[in-house]
Amino acid sequence: MLTFLSSPKGLSSITGIFSLSLGTILLGVIIAFVFADNRINNGITGNIYKIETQFNLPNGEQVNSSQAPAALIPALSSLNEIKRVGITHREIINVLHNTTEIKEAQVYALDEAAFNMLSFSSNGIAAVENNQVYLSSTFARQLTNNPASLIGQTLKLGKLGRFQITQVIELDESLSIKPDLMIAFASTFEPVIQSHYGNWYDTHVHLFVELNNNTSLNLDQVVLENAPQIPGAPFTPSSFIHLSKRPISQLHYDLALPDELGTTFAKSSLYLIYGVCGFSFLLGCIGFFSAVSSVQISHLERIKTLLSIGGSYGQITLSALLDNKLSLLIASVLSLSVFYFGMQFLSAEFPLLTILSTAHMWIISICMLLLLASMYISIICLVIRKIVASQEDQTISRSAGVSTIWMTQLTIVMQTLITALVMFVAVSVTYELFSAKQADYGYDISRTHYAKLDGHNDRFPTHIRDNINTNHGRVSEVSSWRPFDKSANYISVSTAQQKLDEQLTPVHYFFAGPTISQVLALEVISSNQTTLALDKVNNDDGKTRVIVTQAFSKLFDNIQVDQLINHQFYADFGEGLTNIEIVQVVSNFYLGKVKADFDPIMIVLDDTKANTLLVKHDSPANLVSQLSLNSSEQALDAEFSDLSKIVFYLLFVVILNIVLIAMNTIANSLVDAERHSDSLHIMKQLGADLTAIFSFIFKKNVYLYLASSLIGVLLGYIILYQQLIPLDHMQFSFYHYALSLFVVATLIAFIISLNFGVISKKYLSE
Known part of the structure; x- marks a missing residue:
């Protein structure tokens, strides 16, 4: 078994099966998403x-x-x-x-x-x-x-x-x-x-x-x-x-609207899926091309013998197709089995796929088999044609395979370029997703939990809050906002009562109880007789008392943060103009996803309009038994849910491609060593060391790895910098590109080391 895998033919055969299968499976995934995307809402008239x-x-x-x-x-x-x-x-x-x-x-x-x-x-x-x-x-x-x-x-x-x-x-x-x-x-x-x-x-x-x-x-x-x-x-x-x-x-495309109807799926997610699967399909084809080339080059003497006795291109091609029929059968069974098994998981992760019927699955299966057979036949025919063309009128020699070296070099260029491109994009997207989820949201997200009041307890939400605070210390407050709530309320605020319409300044606002800043662990920048004002929150004295964030001062050029509490503001909450009194200015925080800048936020101190309980605690489950509390971190995960799933599968596919590239690299190296076996033997007899032999055989390959990876990195950079793939407003910086470049460089170094390992083994065995 080890002998089989250490030979160019054996390892290439295994690699070819996996390359062909992976490409076919991912092509099936593309077809499934295309069918689902086209089928949804297609029964409604186009007008x-x-x-x-x-x-x-x-x-x-x-x-x-x-x-x-x-x-x-x-x-x-x-x-x-x-x-x-x-x-x-x-x-x-x-x-x-x-x-x-x-x-x-x-x-x-x-x-x-x-x-x-x-x-x-x-x-x-x-x-x-x-x-x-x-x-x-x-x-x-x-x-x-x-x-x-x-x-x-x-x-x-x-x-x-x-x-x-x-x-x-x-x-x-x-x-x-x-x-x-x-x-x-x-x-x-x-x-x-x-x-x-x-x-x-x-x-x-x-x-x-x-x-x-x-x-x-x-x-x-x-x-x-x-x-x-x-x-x-x-x-x-x-x-x-x-x-x-x-x-x-x-209608099913997610436009990041806070009140969208029905099942939604971001177009950027579809593009990412199509791109990764499409490139992986191409890599699968290239991998199979490389594997077939290695296998047929190992049969080079047989091909030359057939040509010398009058064998035609058609006869040689038919013989090659029949020799690889088992590979086609294994790849077909493996592709369909893994695809059907994988679709069970994908359908659970992406509801868009649940609308595919049994008929659709049969059509996808037939398409996969037809495309697999087409790739199998066309690639083998192409390889045989090129080998026959390069070997006609040549004498049979042990080193005749050198004339087919361009085939190996072509696969090196294509595989390395595509892998570098996909890895560069994948690493940057993953790092940005991780950074966004680990960002400082301005409040104690790890200790903030919430419960959406459900109809039984929303009659007296303040009683629940007071009960928790009395028995466990001040750890809860009621609010009309919960972490990563997609709804957004705006109100226009003015500094002049008589000029409200002339100085419209919309700001985010929500309702909450008086201790909201303590529950969210916000820093109090300044306060205006805080204790007295907070005690009067629900008094009917014609004033609306609020807490504002630092960013509120950006709305008014002539008002500094520390002076906000000394100004009067006016707004209309639907019941006529009201006087707004700022009782606290607190540190900035995000209501939803991290943006480039903090939004101005106004918290209206009115606990009668709350529909959510916010709890600040490490383990709040034992605080109140009748409520099901959700953590803010769960809400954060849900906010990035689709992209997180896609990135996970993207990385999984990239890892599979790296494994296949490693197998192809070893197989190609074995073929190159076999091509140059005479030269290697002579150089060793003349006293050449391992480094000199490696340089002689693989120097061009190393240049190809470096050049093609550089082109792949450049293309990946252009895709991200020019935002050719819309990725939910992700922003990429030098750190993203540097990390991606480091990962690609590490992969190329690993591939080159595999070449060195193969030639070392060959050198020691001579």
Whole structure:
């Protein structure tokens, strides 16, 4: 066995099988993602679009939302270009059925147009009516094993009241939007939304439009003609409000919007998967080419003998194909087995793949087998043709294989270049992901835990806080924000009561209890009679007391951080203009992912509007038994979930490629040593040392390794620097590039050392 693996033919055969199998498997993964990407939402007509919003703030920031202003509804409904407008409102509600409660169910309130547009049912079921609720079959099975028995029964949907179950719908698997429950929009949220028909400067509802055939929709013109100018505002409606329409077939792409609907998957993740798998497929082909070259070169004398007795290129090729038929069979079985086994894990990791049916899997399998057979036949034919062409009219000699050395050199260049490129990108992306997850978020993320209040305990959230703090010391507070919450609330703040509209300065804000800065372990920079002011948090004296971060001072050029507590500010929280009193200025922290700069944050001290409990503790599980606490680190992992999974698989594939390259390197080195066996023997007889022999045989290969790896590194740098692959706004610096270069250099040194190891063994055996 060891003799077989130490021979060029034996090792090349094994390497060829694994190279061909790996390339085929990863090609199957590409096809699977392409099929899934094309199938999702493909049952919905192409004339349907979702309206999305971007607010361009005066300070240069942008606020993006999957929703649209309610004022857009009457404006769009009057346009001739639009066939119909669909309205959807989503709520996360606790559902009670008898004594069974399902927490955080997704309830969609839809009008008839939205229900029909989204094609929730292919059986012609009418849209849901007032006081009725439709259940998805998946949700219904959480209540009973016999979903049909639920029809006619009632459910309590949080504060919305009781609804009668009239349908259990089997949702189309290809839909990215999969609500748990559907209710009528008219009887639930329509009055509230109608009250905002004059408001263009906030988002309220998810809007879908179906265009008439051969028409287009100019949303900028709609804003220009309908949105009112705020008196004295330093912007126009058309510069502040930017509306866009997204085809429904692309609704599953993650645009990092805080309120996206349904299953989402980042396009950048798809590009990364396609790129890594595509390059690995190419490496597999090159590896198989290298393996076939090594095997056929070891058969060189037989090929020359066949040529000398009149054998044709076709006969030699057929003989080579039959010699390798076992490799084809093993590669086919191995590829399909690993692919089907791996798809079980990938489908669990990436929900996008769950929509693939059995028919799709059969089609993918057939495509894989056809492509594998095509690669197998075409590569063997190519290698035989080149060998035959190089050996015709030459005499048979032990060193005749030197004329085929270009084939080995070609595989060296291609393998090294592609591997260096992929590794350079992979290491930089991995390092950036690790850096982002290990960054300082400004608060004690390792000790901060949270519980989303679930309907039972949100009646008295402050009682839970007070109970924990009394029994365990001050370790908890209530808040309307939780770590890495994607929702974002903005409010305009001004320094002048009479000039609010002239000095609009939007800032992030959320509600919390008075000890929020202690629970988050924020540093207090300055305070304004903190104890007295915090004691008056809930007093009705016409003031709204807040805590602000240091970055708040950046909004006002003439106010320093230490002077913020001495100024009066004004804002409107929807109940008229209110006087804002800053009681604390605290250190900066991030609400979500790390950005280049800290956002200004205003914490409104009002514990009556909280829906989350924040706990500061190393092991908080024993603090309160009735709550399920989540760690901020888990929320951080979830925030980077898709990218983390992709990077993990990317590194796994890179490692497999490194193993195959190492095997190919050893096989190629054995072939080179065999080619130069006569020269090696003569040089050793003349007293040449190991270094001189290595330089004679492998000097060109070393130059090829260095040159091709340098080109690969350069291409990888260009890809990252020019952001040719969109990677969720990742920023790469000198440290990323230096680490990637070091890893690539280490790999090249390892490959060169393998060459030296092979020639050392050959030298000692002579």
